[in-house]
Amino acid sequence: MPRKNPKLWYSTHKEEVLKYQKEYQEKNKEKIRETKRRWREENKAELKKKKHQYYLENKEKISNQKKEWVKANKERKKETDRKWREQKLRENPRYFTDKKREWIKKNPEKHSIHLRVQKYKRRAAGCRNNEKGRMSKIFSDLVLEKLREQEYSCLYCGTDIKTTYTIDHIVPISKGGKNEIENIDLVCSHCNSLKGVKSKEEFLLLSLDT
Numbered sequence: 779m780p781r782k783n784p785k786l787w788y789s790t791h792k793e794e795v796l797k798y799q800k801e802y803q804e805k806n807k808e809k810i811r812e813t814k815r816r817w818r819e820e821n822k823a824e825l826k827k828k829k830h831q832y833y834l835e836n837k838e839k840i841s842n843q844k845k846e847w848v849k850a851n852k853e854r855k856k857e858t859d860r861k862w863r864e865q866k867l868r869e870n871p872r873y874f875t876d877k878k879r880e881w882i883k884k885n886p887e888k889h890s891i892h893l894r895v896q897k898y899k900r901r902a903a904g905c906r907n908n909e910k911g912r913m914s915k916i917f918s919d920l921v922l923e924k925l926r927e928q929e930y931s932c933l934y935c936g937t938d939i940k941t942t943y944t945i946d947h948i949v950p951i952s953k954g955g956k957n958e959i960e961n962i963d964l965v966c967s968h969c970n971s972l973k974g975v976k977s978k979e980e981f982l983l984l985s986l987d988t
Protein backbone atom coordinates (compact mmCIF):
# COMPACT_ATOMS: atom_id res chain seq x y z
CA MET A 779 0.00 0.00 0.00
CA PRO A 780 1.66 3.27 -1.10
CA ARG A 781 1.67 5.89 1.64
CA LYS A 782 1.20 9.33 0.22
CA ASN A 783 1.64 11.05 3.53
CA PRO A 784 3.72 8.93 5.92
CA LYS A 785 3.40 11.42 8.76
CA LEU A 786 -0.38 11.32 8.60
CA TRP A 787 -0.37 7.57 8.22
CA TYR A 788 1.83 7.22 11.27
CA SER A 789 -0.39 9.46 13.39
CA THR A 790 -3.41 7.30 12.68
CA HIS A 791 -1.57 3.99 13.07
CA LYS A 792 0.56 4.82 16.12
CA GLU A 793 -0.67 1.93 18.24
CA GLU A 794 -0.13 -0.53 15.44
CA VAL A 795 3.40 0.66 14.75
CA LEU A 796 4.37 0.52 18.41
CA LYS A 797 2.96 -2.96 18.71
CA TYR A 798 4.86 -4.08 15.62
CA GLN A 799 8.10 -2.54 16.91
CA LYS A 800 7.73 -4.26 20.25
CA GLU A 801 7.10 -7.62 18.62
CA TYR A 802 10.04 -7.18 16.30
CA GLN A 803 12.32 -6.32 19.20
CA GLU A 804 11.09 -9.30 21.19
CA LYS A 805 11.64 -11.68 18.26
CA ASN A 806 15.10 -10.34 17.38
CA LYS A 807 16.47 -9.77 20.84
CA GLU A 808 19.74 -11.59 20.17
CA LYS A 809 20.24 -10.02 16.76
CA ILE A 810 19.70 -6.50 18.12
CA ARG A 811 22.03 -7.12 21.01
CA GLU A 812 24.68 -8.40 18.63
CA THR A 813 24.31 -5.40 16.32
CA LYS A 814 24.62 -3.03 19.27
CA ARG A 815 27.69 -4.89 20.53
CA ARG A 816 29.30 -4.79 17.10
CA TRP A 817 28.56 -1.09 16.77
CA ARG A 818 30.18 -0.41 20.15
CA GLU A 819 33.19 -2.50 19.14
CA GLU A 820 33.58 -0.63 15.85
CA ASN A 821 33.29 2.75 17.57
CA LYS A 822 35.37 1.86 20.60
CA ALA A 823 37.96 4.62 20.19
CA GLU A 824 35.32 7.25 19.50
CA LEU A 825 33.23 6.17 22.50
CA LYS A 826 36.27 6.16 24.77
CA LYS A 827 37.14 9.66 23.65
CA LYS A 828 33.59 10.86 24.29
CA LYS A 829 33.56 9.24 27.70
CA HIS A 830 36.84 10.88 28.62
CA GLN A 831 35.60 14.21 27.29
CA TYR A 832 32.50 13.88 29.48
CA TYR A 833 34.70 13.04 32.46
CA LEU A 834 36.84 16.14 31.89
CA GLU A 835 33.80 18.38 31.61
CA ASN A 836 32.10 16.91 34.69
CA LYS A 837 35.04 16.06 36.93
CA GLU A 838 33.64 17.73 40.02
CA LYS A 839 30.14 16.35 39.53
CA ILE A 840 31.49 12.81 39.06
CA SER A 841 33.77 13.11 42.07
CA ASN A 842 30.86 14.33 44.20
CA GLN A 843 28.61 11.52 42.97
CA LYS A 844 31.30 9.00 43.89
CA LYS A 845 31.67 10.52 47.35
CA GLU A 846 27.90 10.45 47.86
CA TRP A 847 27.76 6.83 46.75
CA VAL A 848 30.55 5.81 49.13
CA LYS A 849 28.79 7.65 51.95
CA ALA A 850 25.54 5.80 51.27
CA ASN A 851 27.21 2.41 50.66
CA LYS A 852 29.88 2.28 53.35
CA GLU A 853 29.55 -1.46 53.95
CA ARG A 854 29.60 -2.30 50.25
CA LYS A 855 32.62 -0.08 49.71
CA LYS A 856 34.41 -1.82 52.60
CA GLU A 857 33.61 -5.19 51.08
CA THR A 858 34.79 -4.17 47.58
CA ASP A 859 37.98 -2.75 49.03
CA ARG A 860 38.60 -5.94 50.97
CA LYS A 861 38.09 -8.07 47.84
CA TRP A 862 40.34 -5.75 45.84
CA ARG A 863 43.11 -6.04 48.44
CA GLU A 864 42.79 -9.83 48.48
CA GLN A 865 42.94 -9.97 44.69
CA LYS A 866 46.05 -7.77 44.65
CA LEU A 867 47.74 -9.98 47.24
CA ARG A 868 46.92 -13.11 45.24
CA GLU A 869 48.53 -11.58 42.16
CA ASN A 870 51.55 -10.32 44.07
CA PRO A 871 52.05 -11.02 47.79
CA ARG A 872 54.47 -8.11 47.99
CA TYR A 873 52.14 -5.62 46.30
CA PHE A 874 51.47 -3.39 49.31
CA THR A 875 54.98 -3.69 50.72
CA ASP A 876 56.37 -2.53 47.37
CA LYS A 877 53.82 0.28 47.08
CA LYS A 878 54.68 1.49 50.56
CA ARG A 879 58.41 1.37 49.82
CA GLU A 880 57.82 3.35 46.62
CA TRP A 881 55.82 5.98 48.51
CA ILE A 882 58.51 6.32 51.19
CA LYS A 883 61.13 6.81 48.49
CA LYS A 884 59.05 9.57 46.93
CA ASN A 885 58.05 11.22 50.24
CA PRO A 886 61.00 10.91 52.64
CA GLU A 887 60.00 14.08 54.48
CA LYS A 888 56.44 12.96 55.14
CA HIS A 889 57.60 9.51 56.14
CA SER A 890 60.11 10.87 58.60
CA ILE A 891 57.35 12.97 60.15
CA HIS A 892 55.10 9.94 60.34
CA LEU A 893 57.75 7.97 62.23
CA ARG A 894 58.42 10.83 64.59
CA VAL A 895 54.74 11.38 65.26
CA GLN A 896 54.34 7.69 66.01
CA LYS A 897 57.20 7.94 68.49
CA TYR A 898 55.79 11.13 69.96
CA LYS A 899 52.35 9.59 70.31
CA ARG A 900 53.75 6.60 72.12
CA ARG A 901 55.52 8.98 74.47
CA ALA A 902 52.44 11.10 74.86
CA ALA A 903 50.19 8.10 75.47
CA GLY A 904 50.76 8.58 79.21
CA CYS A 905 49.52 12.13 78.94
CA ARG A 906 45.95 12.75 80.11
CA ASN A 907 44.84 15.08 77.32
CA ASN A 908 46.09 12.99 74.45
CA GLU A 909 43.30 12.41 71.93
CA LYS A 910 44.30 9.41 69.92
CA GLY A 911 43.33 8.94 66.27
CA ARG A 912 42.58 12.36 64.84
CA MET A 913 45.59 13.84 66.52
CA SER A 914 48.14 12.18 64.24
CA LYS A 915 47.28 14.05 61.04
CA ILE A 916 46.76 17.42 62.70
CA PHE A 917 49.95 17.11 64.72
CA SER A 918 52.08 15.99 61.78
CA ASP A 919 50.85 19.02 59.81
CA LEU A 920 51.84 21.29 62.68
CA VAL A 921 55.27 19.69 62.91
CA LEU A 922 55.79 20.11 59.15
CA GLU A 923 54.79 23.76 59.45
CA LYS A 924 57.21 24.26 62.32
CA LEU A 925 59.98 22.51 60.44
CA ARG A 926 59.48 24.93 57.54
CA GLU A 927 59.38 27.88 59.95
CA GLN A 928 62.75 26.78 61.33
CA GLU A 929 64.00 26.43 57.75
CA TYR A 930 64.81 22.77 58.41
CA SER A 931 67.61 23.59 60.84
CA CYS A 932 68.21 22.83 64.50
CA LEU A 933 66.95 25.65 66.67
CA TYR A 934 70.13 25.63 68.79
CA CYS A 935 73.04 24.85 66.48
CA GLY A 936 71.63 25.34 62.98
CA THR A 937 72.42 21.83 61.75
CA ASP A 938 70.27 20.61 58.85
CA ILE A 939 67.54 18.45 60.40
CA LYS A 940 65.19 17.96 57.45
CA THR A 941 64.94 14.21 57.98
CA THR A 942 66.70 13.77 61.31
CA TYR A 943 65.06 16.23 63.69
CA THR A 944 63.94 15.32 67.16
CA ILE A 945 61.05 16.78 69.10
CA ASP A 946 62.15 18.72 72.15
CA HIS A 947 59.87 20.08 74.85
CA ILE A 948 60.62 23.70 75.72
CA VAL A 949 59.40 23.04 79.27
CA PRO A 950 60.10 19.34 79.91
CA ILE A 951 57.10 17.11 80.62
CA SER A 952 58.74 16.20 83.94
CA LYS A 953 58.55 19.90 84.91
CA GLY A 954 54.91 20.31 84.00
CA GLY A 955 55.34 21.09 80.29
CA LYS A 956 52.56 20.04 77.95
CA ASN A 957 52.58 17.81 74.89
CA GLU A 958 51.51 20.63 72.61
CA ILE A 959 53.04 22.18 69.51
CA GLU A 960 53.50 25.47 71.42
CA ASN A 961 55.79 23.63 73.81
CA ILE A 962 57.86 22.03 71.10
CA ASP A 963 61.10 22.87 69.32
CA LEU A 964 62.63 20.82 66.56
CA VAL A 965 66.29 20.22 67.26
CA CYS A 966 69.10 17.87 66.26
CA SER A 967 69.61 14.77 68.34
CA HIS A 968 72.94 16.09 69.64
CA CYS A 969 71.42 19.28 71.08
CA ASN A 970 68.47 17.29 72.35
CA SER A 971 70.69 15.03 74.43
CA LEU A 972 72.75 18.03 75.63
CA LYS A 973 69.62 19.81 76.80
CA GLY A 974 68.35 16.75 78.59
CA VAL A 975 65.60 17.64 81.05
CA LYS A 976 66.59 21.29 81.37
CA SER A 977 64.10 23.89 80.26
CA LYS A 978 64.91 25.98 77.19
CA GLU A 979 65.70 28.95 79.42
CA GLU A 980 68.04 26.97 81.66
CA PHE A 981 69.74 25.41 78.66
CA LEU A 982 70.28 28.77 76.92
CA LEU A 983 71.64 30.36 80.12
CA LEU A 984 73.98 27.42 80.58
CA SER A 985 75.32 27.63 77.04
CA LEU A 986 75.90 31.40 77.54
CA ASP A 987 78.04 30.62 80.64
CA THR A 988 80.40 28.31 78.83
Ligand SMILES: [Zn+2]
Nearest residue numbers: 932935966969
Ligand atom coordinates in the same frame (compact mmCIF):
# COMPACT_ATOMS: atom_id res chain seq x y z
ZN1 LIG B 1 71.60 21.12 67.25
